[in-house]
Amino acid sequence: KNEVEQSPQNLTAQEGEFITINCSYSVGISALHWLQQHPGGGIVSLFMLSSGKKKHGRLIATINIQEKHSSLHITASHPRDSAVYICAGGMDSNYQLIWGAGTKLIIKP
Amino acid sequence: DTAVSQTPKYLVTQMGNDKSIKCEQNLGHDTMYWYKQDSKKFLKIMFSYNNKELIINETVPNRFSPKSPDKAHLNLHINSLELGDSAVYFCASSRRPGSPYNSPLHFGNGTRLTVT
Numbered sequence: 001k002n003e004v005e006q007s008p009q010n011l012t013a014q015e016g017e018f019i020t021i022n023c024s025y026s027v028g029i030s031a032l033h034w035l036q037q038h039p040g041g042g043i044v045s046l047f048m049l050s051s052g053k054k055k056h057g058r059l060i061a062t063i064n065i066q067e068k069h070s071s072l073h074i075t076a077s078h079p080r081d082s083a084v085y086i087c088a089g090g091m092d093s094n095y096q097l098i099w100g101a102g103t104k105l106i107i108k109p
Numbered sequence: 110d111t112a113v114s115q116t117p118k119y120l121v122t123q124m125g126n127d128k129s130i131k132c133e134q135n136l137g138h139d140t141m142y143w144y145k146q147d148s149k150k151f152l153k154i155m156f157s158y159n160n161k162e163l164i165i166n167e168t169v170p171n172r173f174s175p176k177s178p179d180k181a182h183l184n185l186h187i188n189s190l191e192l193g194d195s196a197v198y199f200c201a202s203s204r205r206p207g208s209p210y211n212s213p214l215h216f217g218n219g220t221r222l223t224v225t
Contacts, residue, residue, distance in 0.1 A: 043216035
């Protein structure tokens with residue numbers, strides 16, 4: 001069992017729908033990263049958060065440290081949001097990130 | 110201007126050859142990383158350098174050797190390439206103190222290596 005679990009693995013939705021991707025972790029982390037990998041392969045860091053909530057445009061990330069859970073929400077989804085979304089937990093003890101397997105999101109027009 | 114640039118974007122080569130992938134960042138970051146993304150899309154850390162000093166050296170074959178001539182560059186040299194080395198390799202960087210848990214990662218666009 002991976003220490004960082006994402007769900008769902010795959011998600012297909014219609015344009016305009018509200019999207020939620022979940023990330024649960026079983027280890028102690030000090031920060032949770034959300035990244036986006038475009039179909040062309042490039043990886044972009046979306047959020048890094050250790051508590052509460054962050055918002056950037058139509059993207060919202062939340063984290064509950066006690067429940068060891070984070071969510072990434074996309075409001076008014078658009079086909080250009082189609083990508084793989086990856087969460088990763090950063091550990092205090094070393095320089096490493098523990099990566100989730102990613103969620104492949106497809107938004108249909 | 111590209112923040113983290115790696116070259117080449119595609120690399121097709123035969124088994125047994127030696128090849129290098131170059132990475133440069135202009136963000137002023139002190140820490141740079143090499144990741145390997147396998148066919149299942151997992152990102153796996155290979156190496157990390159902070160101010161030219163190796164700080165993470167995961168269990169990768171000795172055929173892989175990172176070189177950091179300065180803190181803006183981290184190159185990856187691979188000797189005696191094997192079929193299993195085929196993957197996408199990503200370079201990344203982050204700022205001080207070099208711990209990825211408190212600094213966003215900036216990725217290059219990846220190098221798709223195909224070994225035939």
